[in-house]
Amino acid sequence: MTDEPDLIPGIYIYCDRWCERCAFTSRCLQFRLEAQENVSGGTLQNFDALNVTFWLEIGEALVQAMRLIREIAANEGIKPDDLQNETVFSEPPVSHYRDAREHPCASAALIYAGMVNDWFATVDEFSETEESLLTNPPHTLDEPIRVIRHYQYFLYPKIVRAVEGRLGKQVSTSAELETDACGSAKVALIAIDRSLAAWSVLYGEYPSQEDSTISILLHLDRLRRALEVVFPDARAFIRPGLDG
Numbered sequence: 001m002t003d004e005p006d007l008i009p010g011i012y013i014y015c016d017r018w019c020e021r022c023a024f025t026s027r028c029l030q031f032r033l034e035a036q037e038n039v040s041g042g043t044l045q046n047f048d049a050l051n052v053t054f055w056l057e058i059g060e061a062l063v064q065a066m067r068l069i070r071e072i073a074a075n076e077g078i079k080p081d082d083l084q085n086e087t088v089f090s091e092p093p094v095s096h097y098r099d100a101r102e103h104p105c106a107s108a109a110l111i112y113a114g115m116v117n118d119w120f121a122t123v124d125e126f127s128e129t130e131e132s133l134l135t136n137p138p139h140t141l142d143e144p145i146r147v148i149r150h151y152q153y154f155l156y157p158k159i160v161r162a163v164e165g166r167l168g169k170q171v172s173t174s175a176e177l178e179t180d181a182c183g184s185a186k187v188a189l190i191a192i193d194r195s196l197a198a199w200s201v202l203y204g205e206y207p208s209q210e211d212s213t214i215s216i217l218l219h220l221d222r223l224r225r226a227l228e229v230v231f232p233d234a235r236a237f238i239r240p241g242l243d244g
């Protein structure tokens with residue numbers, strides 16, 4: 001299988017492990033090894049093309065999310081420059097920490113996971129129906145909710161791994177550690193972007209939850225900017241097959 005030219009070596013190393021929504025299943029060895037059934041290449045290519053469209057739509061929602069965050073910040077009296085300079089989770093420097101799990105970005109990712117649970121629990125609590133939003137979402141919100149749920153617990157381990165790579169680099173000159181740190185930070189940043197896009201779709205759908213939705217959007221946006229400060233090369237990192 002490794003001799004197949006269409007397969008992209010190492011594509012699965014810095015992916016988001018969401019094969020159901022991946023646009024590269026036909027070119028991923030890991031997917032083929034884990035697939036329960038022997039699916040034809042043509043079927044996978046059609047599946048991949050649908051997922052390309054899905055992520056293009058999420059990309060458009062991200063533009064909307066960024067606009068929304070600027071509006072929210074303006075309403076709260078935060079100037080655009082202040083928003084850009086606010087790097088609350090990026091201090092003190094990584095060298096201050098002995099354990100990656102103590103880094104503020106890791107803590108912020110855990111806090112975010114809890115905020116998501118609280119948000120959905122509150123929606124269910126005040127729902128006029130007996131059905132949970134998570135198990136029976138309205139059709140139009142099904143996909144954004146899936147995006148949020150997929151990345152909810154994905155962020156923390158990726159950020160911890162990225163910080164671990166940076167901590168390891170302090171005691172070693174290994175380029176591999178720096179590469180791993182940037183690759184892990186990049187996939188965490190992509191997960192945040194997509195989560196922001198999904199939350200921007202939910203914003204407005206639940207007026208009674210507006211304050212907590214705003215808190216989540218601002219929290220995620222702060223985490224995004226802090227990661228970009230801690231890992232300034234992450235956005236430019238080229239993941240095998242997925243970027244460029």
Ligand code: SF4
Nearest residue numbers: 015018019022028031
């Ligand atoms: S690259 Fe895609 S198909 Fe392969 S493991 Fe990652 S998400 Fe799944």
